[in-house]
Amino acid sequence: MHCGQLLLTFLVLIFISTTEETCYLRDIITVVEGEPFYLKYCSLSPEHKNETATIKWFKCTESHGHVELSSSSSPRITLRDYVLEFWPIELNDNGTYVVQMGNHTNKWKLNVIKRSKHSCFAEKQVIGKRVGVKKSLRITCNNSFYKGLINRTSLYKNCEKIENNKKPFLHKNAEFEDQGYYTCMFFLYHNGKLFNVTETFNVTIEAEALPRT
Ligand SMILES: *[C@@H]1O[C@H](CO)[C@@H](O)[C@H](O)[C@H]1NC(C)=O
Ligand SMILES: *[C@@H]1O[C@H](CO)[C@@H](O)[C@H](O)[C@H]1NC(C)=O
Ligand SMILES: *[C@@H]1O[C@H](CO)[C@@H](O)[C@H](O)[C@H]1NC(C)=O
Ligand SMILES: *[C@@H]1O[C@H](CO)[C@@H](O)[C@H](O)[C@H]1NC(C)=O
Ligand SMILES: *[C@@H]1O[C@H](CO)[C@@H](O)[C@H](O)[C@H]1NC(C)=O
Ligand SMILES: *[C@@H]1O[C@H](CO)[C@@H](O)[C@H](O)[C@H]1NC(C)=O
Ligand SMILES: *[C@@H]1O[C@H](CO)[C@@H](O)[C@H](O)[C@H]1NC(C)=O
Numbered sequence: 001m002h003c004g005q006l007l008l009t010f011l012v013l014i015f016i017s018t019t020e021e022t023c024y025l026r027d028i029i030t031v032v033e034g035e036p037f038y039l040k041y042c043s044l045s046p047e048h049k050n051e052t053a054t055i056k057w058f059k060c061t062e063s064h065g066h067v068e069l070s071s072s073s074s075p076r077i078t079l080r081d082y083v084l085e086f087w088p089i090e091l092n093d094n095g096t097y098v099v100q101m102g103n104h105t106n107k108w109k110l111n112v113i114k115r116s117k118h119s120c121f122a123e124k125q126v127i128g129k130r131v132g133v134k135k136s137l138r139i140t141c142n143n144s145f146y147k148g149l150i151n152r153t154s155l156y157k158n159c160e161k162i163e164n165n166k167k168p169f170l171h172k173n174a175e176f177e178d179q180g181y182y183t184c185m186f187f188l189y190h191n192g193k194l195f196n197v198t199e200t201f202n203v204t205i206e207a208e209a210l211p212r213t
Contacts (some may be wrong), residue, residue, distance in 0.1 A: 028109045036188070036195045038145060039087040041082040041099045041106055057084050087190050120159040121183045121200035129201045133208055139173035139201060141167060141184035142167045146197060149188040156183040171199040179205045 031037050041055065057069040057079060072077050076093075079086040086093060094112040098105055111123055132136045141153045154161055155168035158180045163170070170182070183200040 004066040023127065028111060028141045029110045030113060030122070031089050031094050032114050032122045032125060032198070033091050033112055034088050034144065035197050036190065037086045037146055039084045039099070039106075039108055039110075040145075041101060044165055049071055049077040053096070056100045058094075058098045058100070060098060066098065077154075082106055087193075088195055092193045120156055120167065120185070121198055122179060125198075126200045130204045130206055131178075132206050133174050133176060135177055137203065137205075139168065139182050139184075139203075141169060141186070141199070143184075143186050143197060143199070146186060149190065150186045151189055151194075154185045154187075156185065157181070159183065174205050176205050181183070 001118055013210070058066040059065045059069055065072075069077060069079065069084065071077060076087050078087065082099075084099070089110070091114065092111050094110060096107065096109050098107050113124060116122055129139075139155070141155055143150065152164070153168055155163040155170065162168075168184070171210070172178070172213065181200055181202055183198055186197045186199075188195055
């Protein structure tokens, strides 16, 4: 069977944030090789909560069609309840993933990109944040999915470490010099190995809008 057939029953869900852990509903996700990563089935209806046993995960590639994933597919893959975890994700994990539960499916395209040798973040992965000058600039490093595993978190500005503690945050009135790339780097242990997960904000400080006359 090919990916297309499997996806004929394709459901468009509107994600409502009711659960603590974040589930993705973006179709295409860019991930950097070497980082832990997860996909989570997004369910809106409570009756699905009981269908854990019937969850199936597939990876679709041009060459192999769709292949069911199991914890024995790769030592880097963990399946639990609604979540597919990668410890870590690597370039060859690039592709389309489908989760099937009963008649419902979620589909994602993972675009796994190379780690930059020269930068602590990937430009394709930054989250834009615009703040007016003198307005409150707030950057909080928290990660709801991995929070229980996080050992240490560092905050970098333009790849220079500015804070290193349990939960770094920045809160100030924005000045033009604050513009830059702010990277939260979460360090976590899994099976005795140290990993890091990054999240980068591209902060732009904007001049105050002229008052209307
Ligand atoms: C974060 O993890 C990557 C991939 O394992 C590694 O190459 C990099 O050196 C780590 N960064 C830090 C600051 O430890
Ligand atoms: C969930 O499944 C179990 C066993 O299959 C059953 O006993 C229970 O009543 C179900 N709960 C709901 C809310 O459907
Ligand atoms: C990775 O996957 C994306 C979308 O799933 C695709 O566009 C891209 O060509 C793939 N890259 C490689 C190197 O296979
Ligand atoms: C799921 O599909 C089966 C057969 O394809 C159908 O009988 C059943 O009603 C469907 N269930 C739901 C909840 O749509
Ligand atoms: C960061 O934001 C600025 C201003 O919006 C934009 O010009 C720049 O391309 C962004 N950088 C990246 C890597 O997306
Ligand atoms: C971090 O937590 C604060 C509140 O504790 C919340 O407002 C903020 O959205 C969270 N940030 C992320 C990236 O989850
Ligand atoms: C982080 O890991 C180190 C080494 O395993 C350990 O000594 C330290 O207590 C841990 N810190 C936290 C906050 O878990």
